[in-house]
Amino acid sequence: AQSVTQPDIHITVSEGASLELRCNYSYGATPYLFWYVQSPGQGLQLLLKYFSGDTLVQGIKGFEAEFKRSQSSFNLRKPSVHWSDAAEYFCAVGARNAGNNRKLIWGLGTSLAVNP
C-alpha cells in the first residue's frame, strides 16, 4: 500500500541555518510528490511538486526538494531559514484508489520551530 513517512516529528533550527526535512514514500509507479506548508492559523499551501523530469525542483519561499528514486525520498531543503518559516510541513504522494480516482496520501507532518 502507498504510504508517506516523515521521520522527524519536530525540528528546531536557528534563524539563518540550513534546513532539510525528510520524506520517504512507498509507491509502485513513478510518484507525484508534493510538499505543503501550514503556517500557524492558516490553511495548507502548496510549496512545490514533482511530476517528472529534473529531480531537483524549486518552490515558493526559497524552498527546493530533490527526488531520489533509489532512496524513495523527496527531502525538502532551504539554505537559510527565516523566522517566518516556522510552520507545519507536510509531504504527500499522489495515488489512485480502486475506482481509479486521484487522491493524496499524506505524511504526518514535521513541525518546524525557528530560534532567533
Add this chain to the structure above:
Amino acid sequence: DVKVTQSSRYLVKRTGEKVFLECVQDMDHENMFWYRQDPGLGLRLIYFSYDVKMKEKGDIPEGYSVSREKKERFSLILESASTNQTSMYLCASPGGQGAEYEQYFGPGTRLTVT
C-alpha cells in the same frame, strides 16, 4: 489558482447537534475533499466526491455524511456531534487539467463540540 472557501472559521456546537460545514470552490472542478486535522495525526480523509451527487468514503467516514448537490459546493454533515469530533476541518479541491493531484485548501473550520 483554485479558490476554496469554507463557511465558518470557528464553530462551537453542543453534543448531539446536527452540524453542517460548507465548502465552495470557484473553478467548476469535479473533485472535492473533506479532511480532519488533529495534532500528531496529520490529515485524515473523511469523504471525497468526484462529481455531483457522487461520494466516496475516505479513511474515517464514521459519524459523518456529505452532500454534493451542485458542483461548486460540498457539505460535510455531522448527524449528531460528539466531543471526539472536535477538530480542524479542511476542505480541498484539486487544480484543473494537468494538475489533478494538486489540492487547494480552504482556510479550515475549527469545530469545538462541548
